[in-house]
Amino acid sequence: MKIEQLLLQGSGRFIEDRLVVRSRQRLFGVFDGASSLVPQLYQQRSGAWWAAELAWQTFCQQPDDALLDLARQANQDIAHHMTRFAIDRRNPLHCWSTSAAVFRLLPNHLEWLQCGDCLILAIDRQGQAELLTPYSNHDAETFRQWTAQPDETLPQILQRLRPTIERVRLGMNRDYGVLNGDTAAEAFFCQGRITLDNIQHILAFSDGLLPPLARRDAMPDFSQLARLYLQGGLEGLGQWVRFIEGRDPHCHRYPRFKCHDDVAALAISL
Template identity: 30%
Template sequence: MKVECMSIKGSGKSNEDAYVLLQAKHVFAVVDGVSALVPYENEAGQTGGAIAAELVKRQLEELPEEVSLQDALAIANEALRDAMSASQIDVTKKEALWGAACAVVRVGGAHIEYAQTGDCMIFAVYADDTVRPLTHLQVNHLERRAFTKWEDGIREGLQTRPELLERCMDTLKQNRYQANAPGGYGVLNGDAVAKDFIEYGRMNKIDVKALVLLTDGLFMPRPYEGVEPNWEQTVLPIVHKGLQRYTDDLLTLENSDPECLRYVRFKKSDDKTGIVLYLE
């Protein structure tokens, strides 16, 4: 099995993504840290999102073979709660919680086991280039509200990303309170109910030529929010061109639209982490 992996910082202060490559155990994961709305940094300058991503990474790297992936994410969620409590974070307030989205796979001889939470995605690509999403973009229905406000701001004449972001901030804060709640989205944030929002499953490997795991920074932007994700536009170029060349092309596109006016998004460039497994 050939493995391609990369992780690069976006336009923020630090890279809040992480990844897991356990080739001996055939376990692979991408992790996207989510910082609290209440600013926090430890003595090393790490944000809550970066701490959460590294914690989930370590938990998965220590995963015993007999533990299922969904149980592994539940255990990581408990460890995250303990870490926040040790740092005197008020875990009763959602705006103060550190969080992490995650997509993880375990590749067996005949089957692929997977688990996911948040907006990380897993795709199976078949020999005929059929792209099969194994997971759902859990935040899509909530982000749509903020993107609609963003587009309205552009139509009203706003021309800078900070102006547009301020226009959407109330909606973004409201969305954060939907974490691990009915009608909301799943995320690892130490909340005891987070385990109930983990998606998981198993599929066979027949005719699968590649698995692609991505954090949301590697999704190809859409020209406007009314268009549903066309995953083929993201996944097939990655498989055909390679992860590095695809990322270079994506960065060129993002740099051509620094104020996020043509392609609606909250940052010029988000952290980008991806793993491609080319199955033999």
């Protein structure tokens, strides 16, 4: 078994993604934190940093536990720390959150759990890709309204779309799932199990690894992503995504919230 890891900081001040690699327990995963819409730091760290970090700590410290139990505990830990920092957890706009995609390798199977927009992709020995987890783009409504004027800056775009961004955020664990301390998140825990027959590579990654799209409400081409991975590994895939993003620094052609998102990705080759 070969393990490849990629962790890249984006345009933000903190790296708010995390990787879990526990080879002995054959437990692997990624987390992608999101801050509240209230710009505030907690012990000099963002809410997104805390959410991803707390989930990461839970999975790292209790790697033998069942995936479902770990996800529930991570969600509880996020709730506990927000209470500790006197955050109004009743208001979704104030809550930290993180997406998660984790899996465990068993002798002949793989079991996985996902919540949010982190993903797990399997590639078979013929190079064909299969997305194991559901694909969720809860920001599609925002991106449909993105069309920027030539002289409009990214902060101006975000300010114009603030009402839509807030409306989407209010849908956490109502319209889409994230770990944000709300027990309602458990209804959005997606789980699955597949046989490892004919599987050669398993990728888990945050959405920062997805190739940029001019229409962000469109479905990503996961076959293309698999081909790019097979050609250049995670490092080559990450460099290609960063190159495309770098040609659109103001996010006009490819709608997104910042030039470069954080990337957390791992690949297991069997």
